[in-house]
Amino acid sequence: MKQTIALTINGTRRSIETELGETLLEVLRRNGMKSVKLGCDTGDCGACAVLLDGSAVNACMVLAVAADGKDVDTVEGLEHDGRLHPMQQAMIDVGAVQCGFCTPGILMSGIDLLSRNPDPTEDEVREALAGNLCRCTGYVKQVDVILATARLQAGETDA
Amino acid sequence: MPDQTVPHFKVVGHSEPKVDAYALVTGKPVFVEDVDVDGSLHIAFLTSPHAHAQIIEIDTSRAEVLPGVALILTHENTPTRRYTTAGQGYPEPSPYDARMFDNTVRFVGDRVAAVAAETLEIAHAAVRLIDVQYETLPAVLSIDAALAVDAPVIHDEDDATGIHEAARNTVSVVKVDVGDIEAGFARSAAVVEIVCETQYAQHAPIEPHVVQGYLDNDGRLVLVSSTQVPFHARRIVSRVLDLPLYKVRVIKPRIGGGFGVKQEILLEDVVGLVTMRTGRPSLAVLSRPEEFFASRTRHPMRVRVKLGAGNDGVLRAVDMEVISNTGAYGSHALTVMSNVGSKTLPLYNKASDVRFDGKTVYTNMPVGGAYRGYGATQGYFALETAMDELAEDLAMDPVELRRRNHIRVGETSPIFEAIGEGKAGVEQMVKSCELEQCIDIGAERIGWDAKHGARRRDGSWVHGVGMSVHMQGSGIADVDMAAATIKMNDDGSFNLLIGATDLGTGSDTILGQIAAEVLGVPLAKIIVYSSDTDVTPFDTGAYASSTTYVSGNAVRIVAEQVRDQILEVASFMLDEEAARLRIGSERVASPMGESVTLEDVGLRALYATDQVQIGATASYVGAESPPPFLASFAEVAVDTETGQVKIIDYVAAADCGVPINPAAAEGQLEGAVANGIGYALTEEMLISDHGRVRNPTFFDYKIPAAPDLPRIRAILIDSYEPTGPMGAKSIAEIGINAPIPTIANAIYDAVGVRLRTTPFTPERVLDALEGIQQNG
Numbered sequence: 001m002k003q004t005i006a007l008t009i010n011g012t013r014r015s016i017e018t019e020l021g022e023t024l025l026e027v028l029r030r031n032g033m034k035s036v037k038l039g040c041d042t043g044d045c046g047a048c049a050v051l052l053d054g055s056a057v058n059a060c061m062v063l064a065v066a067a068d069g070k071d072v073d074t075v076e077g078l079e080h081d082g083r084l085h086p087m088q089q090a091m092i093d094v095g096a097v098q099c100g101f102c103t104p105g106i107l108m109s110g111i112d113l114l115s116r117n118p119d120p121t122e123d124e125v126r127e128a129l130a131g132n133l134c135r136c137t138g139y140v141k142q143v144d145v146i147l148a149t150a151r152l153q154a155g156e157t158d159a
Numbered sequence: 160m161p162d163q164t165v166p167h168f169k170v171v172g173h174s175e176p177k178v179d180a181y182a183l184v185t186g187k188p189v190f191v192e193d194v195d196v197d198g199s200l201h202i203a204f205l206t207s208p209h210a211h212a213q214i215i216e217i218d219t220s221r222a223e224v225l226p227g228v229a230l231i232l233t234h235e236n237t238p239t240r241r242y243t244t245a246g247q248g249y250p251e252p253s254p255y256d257a258r259m260f261d262n263t264v265r266f267v268g269d270r271v272a273a274v275a276a277e278t279l280e281i282a283h284a285a286v287r288l289i290d291v292q293y294e295t296l297p298a299v300l301s302i303d304a305a306l307a308v309d310a311p312v313i314h315d316e317d318d319a320t321g322i323h324e325a326a327r328n329t330v331s332v333v334k335v336d337v338g339d340i341e342a343g344f345a346r347s348a349a350v351v352e353i354v355c356e357t358q359y360a361q362h363a364p365i366e367p368h369v370v371q372g373y374l375d376n377d378g379r380l381v382l383v384s385s386t387q388v389p390f391h392a393r394r395i396v397s398r399v400l401d402l403p404l405y406k407v408r409v410i411k412p413r414i415g416g417g418f419g420v421k422q423e424i425l426l427e428d429v430v431g432l433v434t435m436r437t438g439r440p441s442l443a444v445l446s447r448p449e450e451f452f453a454s455r456t457r458h459p460m461r462v463r464v465k466l467g468a469g470n471d472g473v474l475r476a477v478d479m480e481v482i483s484n485t486g487a488y489g490s491h492a493l494t495v496m497s498n499v500g501s502k503t504l505p506l507y508n509k510a511s512d513v514r515f516d517g518k519t520v521y522t523n524m525p526v527g528g529a530y531r532g533y534g535a536t537q538g539y540f541a542l543e544t545a546m547d548e549l550a551e552d553l554a555m556d557p558v559e560l561r562r563r564n565h566i567r568v569g570e571t572s573p574i575f576e577a578i579g580e581g582k583a584g585v586e587q588m589v590k591s592c593e594l595e596q597c598i599d600i601g602a603e604r605i606g607w608d609a610k611h612g613a614r615r616r617d618g619s620w621v622h623g624v625g626m627s628v629h630m631q632g633s634g635i636a637d638v639d640m641a642a643a644t645i646k647m648n649d650d651g652s653f654n655l656l657i658g659a660t661d662l663g664t665g666s667d668t669i670l671g672q673i674a675a676e677v678l679g680v681p682l683a684k685i686i687v688y689s690s691d692t693d694v695t696p697f698d699t700g701a702y703a704s705s706t707t708y709v710s711g712n713a714v715r716i717v718a719e720q721v722r723d724q725i726l727e728v729a730s731f732m733l734d735e736e737a738a739r740l741r742i743g744s745e746r747v748a749s750p751m752g753e754s755v756t757l758e759d760v761g762l763r764a765l766y767a768t769d770q771v772q773i774g775a776t777a778s779y780v781g782a783e784s785p786p787p788f789l790a791s792f793a794e795v796a797v798d799t800e801t802g803q804v805k806i807i808d809y810v811a812a813a814d815c816g817v818p819i820n821p822a823a824a825e826g827q828l829e830g831a832v833a834n835g836i837g838y839a840l841t842e843e844m845l846i847s848d849h850g851r852v853r854n855p856t857f858f859d860y861k862i863p864a865a866p867d868l869p870r871i872r873a874i875l876i877d878s879y880e881p882t883g884p885m886g887a888k889s890i891a892e893i894g895i896n897a898p899i900p901t902i903a904n905a906i907y908d909a910v911g912v913r914l915r916t917t918p919f920t921p922e923r924v925l926d927a928l929e930g931i932q933q934n935g
């Protein structure tokens with residue numbers, strides 16, 4: 001059984017046909033959002049994290065129909081006018097990307113955290129990443145990236 | 160101190176941004192599964208529910224008629240040639256004991272059938288419609304069961320080759336004797352002997368194994384694979400499918416981590432056969448549970464170590480006995496077991512009497528394979544815990560005991576030559592080693608002198624510190640070969656083509672840096688491409704900590720050849736002898752200060768006079784395998800009420816020669832230590848009485864997340880390895896060996912219990928604590 005839903009993906013409103021039982025992860029990937037990665041399909045790795053109406057969720061655990069009418073943000077939408085989001089740029093500069101398979105999910109969780117808590121402690125950053133597994137980095141540089149982004153954004157708002 | 164002759168580098172030694180970082184942070188479709196191939200079939204597997212059984216009958220008729228099913232593969236319609244799934248050099252030192260599909264299944268998860276269908280849902284539905292009649296056979300579910308006199312024989316087929324003694328479930332045996340071990344112990348003032356056991360653990364790359372196959376317009380088979388070993392994958396697929404090698408092309412795009420598990424040919428054969436038979440593209444992806452129960456694991460081992468030392472703490476005798484469990488197939492069985500000795504024993508080269516006795520056995524359990532650390536991880540648990548005990552027996556600081564015994568520059572060990580990988584090893588002299596500094600700095604950073612033996616209490620928590628030291632290698636000497644091609648473009652940029660396989664480690668970047676350094680250009684002017692068996696030159700692949708050293712040397716050599724060609728052309732342009740010209744800052748300059756740009760050289764070479772493609776291909780085989788070194792320190796807190804162990808601080812000080820890209824090298828060390836901490840504390844595949852993996856999910860198999868770890872402090876202590884490219888050695892594997900013994904020793908320092916079985920779960924710690932109370 002097919003059903004049509006409305007999703008605003010990275011600011012563009014789209015009407016999308018979904019199959020019964022399809023997850024948001026499947027729908028997003030089928031519609032070209034390949035940054036949304038499948039690492040487990042059970043909500044345990046965070047590789048599929050996206051922002052749903054501004055909050056990070058694991059797209060593999062959300063039925064597509066449940067996202068009907070909502071805003072979805074993925075890493076594909078972070079770059080504006082050829083400029084990377086500061087957290088993406090920090091990922092590159094700090095050397096926090098190894099295989100990069102977890103990176104989109106980490107970015108979404110990091111952005112979600114800073115939207116709620118613009119000045120997190122290191123422990124708060126680590127807690128916010130609790131659902132994002134990375135097997136390559138040991139998290140050191142990823143945590144630094146989020147802390148550096150918070151400092152940068154604080155500087156921007158002060159100025 | 161680093162050698163005075165260490166040159167000053169412009170690109171090497173700097174934390175250049177990774178060449179693939181932009182694509183990765185923007186989520187570009189760079190992984191295998193990100194590129195949709197029109198009309199692709201989806202493949203699902205039926206795996207064995209039994210640890211050991213004979214397939215009596217397999218009826219696929221109900222599945223075949225399901226609409227959307229294109230092809231079903233079983234042992235009845237697939238090639239029967241035996242092979243090894245281990246992606247190693249040829250001939251592989253692993254036995255040919257596997258078949259694509261066999262009529263005997265040997266572990267829960269062994270392949271029974273594969274279905275290719277229009278959608279994955281249909282493929283799964285069809286899998287459920289396949290009726291299989293099994294006759295179950297007695298199963299072997301432990302090392303002891305495998306060694307029992309009347310143990311069921313797991314590989315009784317007569318067409319398997321390369322098994323040491325199939326009738327006794329013994330895959331491989333290595334025995335080495337140097338000096339006189341008994342005399343060595345007799346001369347020792349202190350002797351300790353311990354037995355340690357390690358668990359089943361899985362690599363858990365976040366990207367699972369995935370292969371997309373299709374036929375190109377000329378009918379050749381193309382496999383886009385998340386593989387660490389594209390060239391071995393091509394060779395093995397060609398063998399299994401009996402397809403000429405020239406008809407197979409393997410492409411490795413970006414890979415989402417491997418850690419050894421993608422050194423295994425697990426899907427390429429099936430995808431290849433489906434695509435050949437149907438003429439259609441096909442895709443196979445392992446699910447996370449399959450990744451756990453059906454792919455590869457770290458070989459669980461029982462390791463006995465006996466050490467003898469004089470009152471001065473200097474080791475006289477080292478005896479190591481290893482029994483490794485390879486599960487149902489002998490993938491990497493011999494070589495992982497060999498490395499338990501070859502990567503550990505040379506570290507303590509003062510001992511004149513050394514014995515190594517290793518054996519690998521089959522069981523009806525999940526299959527072992529290559530896993531970062533490759534046996535050294537298991538070996539160092541026993542060796543470095545025994546060293547800690549020896550220190551205590553001698554009333555010596557464990558740090559001091561290591562200082563008195565570790566190998567140094569200008570020294571060798573007979574073990575380098577005695578134990579190789581499937582053949583004899585290679586004699587070598589250590590030419591770079593800053594382990595002493597690593598130990599000093601690590602001890603200082605962790606606060607060793609103040610904390611060791613202090614047993615600081617904080618409620619029910621007690622703090623302790625532990626340490627261990629390590630070495631690994633850089634490639635397999637005399638075996639691993641890497642090649643690189645560079646060609647120059649008309650704007651003075653270069654294409655670097657390498658068979659080396661970046662699986663997330665950053666090797667494309669560091670190999671680009673080496674080329675940029677030699678050619679005097681910024682990294683941006685090196686366009687790095689890896690790896691595609693049609694396009695890039697051969698490389699054995701990403702394993703054995705080989706890429707920086709072996710592939711790096713190939714890149715250095717080819718870059719030097721290309722530089723010389725550039726100087727040759729420039730010498731005509733500047734009317735100056737090539738030998739007097741210097742390359743740098745994208746120019747070639749004469750001693751008189753005249754210069755031409757590389758663009759001028761490129762344009763002239765391609766379009767103007769005596770036209771020629773500036774470019775070359777070069778290869779490198781390591782004559783030796785220079786070890787990186789590591790001193791590892793941890794502070795832990797142990798909850799005496801719950802048995803929980805928390806890592807408070809972790810310092811890993813490593814000598815990897817000159818780090819080509821310090822941030823990338825630190826990242827390797829941090830990631831390896833994190834993986835090792837998981838292996839030490841939480842990660843364990845639990846196997847039921849019937850041989851089934853009980854926890855094949857990330858929910859039940861706990862790999863460390865950010866809040867579980869301290870801020871791991873990776874410290875790089877530069878040395879200069881004269882045989883390495885720009886002085887570099889490897890760094891990828893060594894860090895994973897350290898957490899188990901380091902944490903075990905720290906737990907002892909805190910609460911006085913010795914843990915011999917990994918992982919150190921709260922239950923095990925509590926049991927050990929209760930044990931002391933009872934005895935005390």
Ligand code: FES
Pocket residue numbers: 037038039040041042043044045046047048049058059060061
């Ligand atoms: S794929 Fe969604 S949490 Fe792992």
Ligand code: FES
Pocket residue numbers: 097098099100101102103133134135136137365415416663
């Ligand atoms: S960078 Fe590889 S999983 Fe995080």
